[in-house]
Amino acid sequence: MSVVGNTALQFSEEQAMLLDVAREFCRDKSPISSVRAQLESAAGFDQAVWDEMVALGWTGIALPESCGGSGMGVATVVPVVESMGRAMLGTPLISTTLAGQLLLRSGAGDSLEPVLADIAAGSPASVALLENGDWGDERLSCHVDSNGQLQGTKKYVVNAAVAALFVVVVEHEGAPALALVRAQELPAGAISPCTLIDQTRRAGNVDFSGVAVPREALITGSAVASALRDFRLLGALLLAAESTGSAASCLDTVVDYLKTRKQFGKLIGSYQALKHPTVEILNAVDSSRSFIYHAASLVTEGPLDKDTEIACRMAKAQATDTLLYAGDRAVQFHGGMGFTWECDAQLYIRRAQWAQQQFGDAQHHRKRLASLLLDS
Amino acid sequence: MSASEQELQEFRAEVSAWMQENNPADPGFLLPQTFMEVSDDQQLEFLREWQHKVWAAGYLGMAWPREYGGGGVDAKFQSIVDREMRRHAVPICFNVIGLGWAGPLINDIGSEEEKAKYLKGILTAEDIWCQGFSEPDNGSDLGNAQTRAVRDGDEYVLNGQKIWTTMGNFAKYMILLARTNTETARKYDGLSYFLSPMHVPGIDTRPIRKITGEFGFTETFFTDARIPADCLMGEEGQGWRIAMQTLQYERGAEAGNAGGLAMVRVTIDDMIEQLADVTRDGEPVLRDPIMRDQLVQAIMEEKALAIGDKRAHIGPLTTDYPGSLPLSRKLRASEMTRHMRKLAINLQGAAGGLYVGDDEVRQGGFWQRAYFNSFSATIGGGTSQVQANIVGEHVLGLPK
Numbered sequence A: 001m002s003v004v005g006n007t008a009l010q011f012s013e014e015q016a017m018l019l020d021v022a023r024e025f026c027r028d029k030s031p032i033s034s035v036r037a038q039l040e041s042a043a044g045f046d047q048a049v050w051d052e053m054v055a056l057g058w059t060g061i062a063l064p065e066s067c068g069g070s071g072m073g074v075a076t077v078v079p080v081v082e083s084m085g086r087a088m089l090g091t092p093l094i095s096t097t098l099a100g101q102l103l104l105r106s107g108a109g110d111s112l113e114p115v116l117a118d119i120a121a122g123s124p125a126s127v128a129l130l131e132n133g134d135w136g137d138e139r140l141s142c143h144v145d146s147n148g149q150l151q152g153t154k155k156y157v158v159n160a161a162v163a164a165l166f167v168v169v170v171e172h173e174g175a176p177a178l179a180l181v182r183a184q185e186l187p188a189g190a191i192s193p194c195t196l197i198d199q200t201r202r203a204g205n206v207d208f209s210g211v212a213v214p215r216e217a218l219i220t221g222s223a224v225a226s227a228l229r230d231f232r233l234l235g236a237l238l239l240a241a242e243s244t245g246s247a248a249s250c251l252d253t254v255v256d257y258l259k260t261r262k263q264f265g266k267l268i269g270s271y272q273a274l275k276h277p278t279v280e281i282l283n284a285v286d287s288s289r290s291f292i293y294h295a296a297s298l299v300t301e302g303p304l305d306k307d308t309e310i311a312c313r314m315a316k317a318q319a320t321d322t323l324l325y326a327g328d329r330a331v332q333f334h335g336g337m338g339f340t341w342e343c344d345a346q347l348y349i350r351r352a353q354w355a356q357q358q359f360g361d362a363q364h365h366r367k368r369l370a371s372l373l374l375d376s
Numbered sequence B: 001m002s003a004s005e006q007e008l009q010e011f012r013a014e015v016s017a018w019m020q021e022n023n024p025a026d027p028g029f030l031l032p033q034t035f036m037e038v039s040d041d042q043q044l045e046f047l048r049e050w051q052h053k054v055w056a057a058g059y060l061g062m063a064w065p066r067e068y069g070g071g072g073v074d075a076k077f078q079s080i081v082d083r084e085m086r087r088h089a090v091p092i093c094f095n096v097i098g099l100g101w102a103g104p105l106i107n108d109i110g111s112e113e114e115k116a117k118y119l120k121g122i123l124t125a126e127d128i129w130c131q132g133f134s135e136p137d138n139g140s141d142l143g144n145a146q147t148r149a150v151r152d153g154d155e156y157v158l159n160g161q162k163i164w165t166t167m168g169n170f171a172k173y174m175i176l177l178a179r180t181n182t183e184t185a186r187k188y189d190g191l192s193y194f195l196s197p198m199h200v201p202g203i204d205t206r207p208i209r210k211i212t213g214e215f216g217f218t219e220t221f222f223t224d225a226r227i228p229a230d231c232l233m234g235e236e237g238q239g240w241r242i243a244m245q246t247l248q249y250e251r252g253a254e255a256g257n258a259g260g261l262a263m264v265r266v267t268i269d270d271m272i273e274q275l276a277d278v279t280r281d282g283e284p285v286l287r288d289p290i291m292r293d294q295l296v297q298a299i300m301e302e303k304a305l306a307i308g309d310k311r312a313h314i315g316p317l318t319t320d321y322p323g324s325l326p327l328s329r330k331l332r333a334s335e336m337t338r339h340m341r342k343l344a345i346n347l348q349g350a351a352g353g354l355y356v357g358d359d360e361v362r363q364g365g366f367w368q369r370a371y372f373n374s375f376s377a378t379i380g381g382g383t384s385q386v387q388a389n390i391v392g393e394h395v396l397g398l399p400k
Helices: A011-028 A031-035 A046-056 A074-086 A093-104 A109-120 A223-260 A272-298 A306-333 A343-358 A362-374 B003-020 B041-056 B075-087 B096-109 B111-125 B237-251 B268-273 B291-310 B323-347 B349-353 B362-377 B383-395
Strands: A125-128 A153-158 A166-173 A177-183 A191-193 A203-208 B130-134 B148-152 B153-166 B173-177 B189-197 B203-208 B219-227
Touching: A011 B173, A074 A093, A074 A272, A093 A109, A093 A125, A093 A166, A093 A223, A109 A166, A125 A153, A125 A191, A125 B291, A153 B130, A177 A223, A223 A272, A223 A306, A223 A343, A272 B291, A272 B323, A306 A343, A306 A362, A306 B291, A362 B130, A362 B291, B003 B075, B041 B111, B041 B323, B096 B111, B096 B130, B096 B173, B096 B237, B130 B153, B153 B173, B153 B203, B153 B362, B173 B237, B173 B383, B189 B237, B268 B291, B268 B323, B291 B323, B323 B362, B323 B383, B349 B362
Parallel strands: A125 A166, B130 B173, B148 B173
Antiparallel strands: A153 A203, A166 A177, A191 A203, B148 B153, B153 B219, B173 B189, B203 B219
16 A cells, blocks of 8 residues: 555535536635734624525535535535635634534434534634643543532634534543533623634634533543544635635635836846746645545545545645745735735735744645554 | 446456466566666567557557557456556556557547557557657757758658657657757747657657666657658647647556556665564664655655545535646656655665665565656656646646
């Protein structure tokens, strides 16, 4: 067996349809002027656009029909998220989808149907996982104390201000468990908003201390650890899909400028010092796209296997590096203009910096890939 | 024409058995890794005999028409053969310019006479082909080729010089790009394309020694060499277009290749395998975190390319810049190969500084030779820098 291994690629009718619809929707609803209009808003997205996305059924794509979803799996979320990334459309779709996947895979069974039905119906959700800045640290100090109250603070919780439901990852009897917390259960002032480098996003630190967790709101059992692992991989995949879309539109921005800006009497795109790195961006975007749809071809409803883990990690490692490079070069190639707030290059370079850390940066994933590929 | 899955499976088993049975023993002399380093008659005759044997077994040119020596079956069969050849690590089918470039071209746009005259000899390896495109002063700028072809009655008279002629000293025919008109407004319009014989007075070759120490290329000199006028392919002035079409076959962007293994396959797996006993800081090199990261990146490069080849066939996933995957492929694949082979030497530690001929060099210097040879793909057929221009201009629409 070769270390290059599985190179499967399938693209279903459903995926093609969703890609088509989502590309058009995001282009219409999220022109760059709308993206900029949201940079300093409280929620970071337009509620009316979110309502339309919910009405299109996007929050239920990967949830079963029994919960009001369409049962098409995460594979079909990928083209939607890629399209959102392309239009820099920030909404709670990714965090809500991932919260749904974590719950769905947690082994809690039918009892979660009402919660999943809320998610499918568009109630925003977010997973509260990190307790420090280390995506590779799986230790947890957040826990439910002997009085049945949560103790601990979670960091960088995505969409904390708008989430109706938090899935809080806690330590319980030496194993990870999931505590379900409704937004209205949080004490006043529990959420401290973060100022993010990527202004198309919102996150906050959330102090869950003192929130009562009844037994039925605590999901325990051996499936939780496996669900968490898959959540991290699917998170890596969806962030990779979004980054790929963003890198693709960053490339378009660069290409447009190189075709219109003149210096020394020539269009600057004719200079190889700019032309060749732009081709490198194209090739990197191509690799990212290949990896995300390869990973999408492998994801299953059950626990993700080794090939899928490799695919998700490669997708994130590649897409992260691609967007970092594209954003960095976009600023440089716009010259003095690139140094300004007004230039759209800033949107991409800022997103690149936030997105690279989410669910682990390229080095995080390559380190794990080395074990998966070289130690067998 | 279309073959059932079962039929293909059976065929795979048959080919595998044949390769197993007929894979020649080590001849006791250095065999070329690619068709670009056939250095002497001993190597030539060995490879000629092998290619003829593969053809005679029905395993070469399987998708070419039967009347011209091909098999007349679905190209899927040839793909199976090619994969089995790689798997069994058999010698290369070395007549690559005929099999992969001139042959498909003649098949696609040649006249009946040309097909009848040339195709079978390409497959049997009786007729070795070479290519006369690059000139000493016009490598990347191929459109500026200055070798002259002047019509004189029933003949063209050739004068000028070509370079990097692979197997020029062994070839019977050359695909030749020459200038028939020096007065055209666009330099490209003065070029014409010839299927030229090599064994005529006034055509001389001189072998070039390569960076690896081996031979394989020649310079080719034309001094009032006379070739029949019917060697002209198409019409005068169509040379540039036909040359560009030839490059499409060469770069794998256009189908029609007769098949066969064009170069010794070197995989990342082979690279990793050779490292089993190499240490770094006293530990196995494969435990070294920095080197592991380098290997993972090399694996990712290869995997991305393999998945990309599949994605190229999925319409909705190629709408951004149609053509980006096929047009970038030569650039990406050749650069990837170069990176990988460079890394392979790096990973060897101090022994990486030995070369072919040293008793202790790893695998006879295979990787050192392979690294140097990888430049033939990043330079030949349009340098990576020219490829990047092509992709930038034709895919992204950037200005020239």
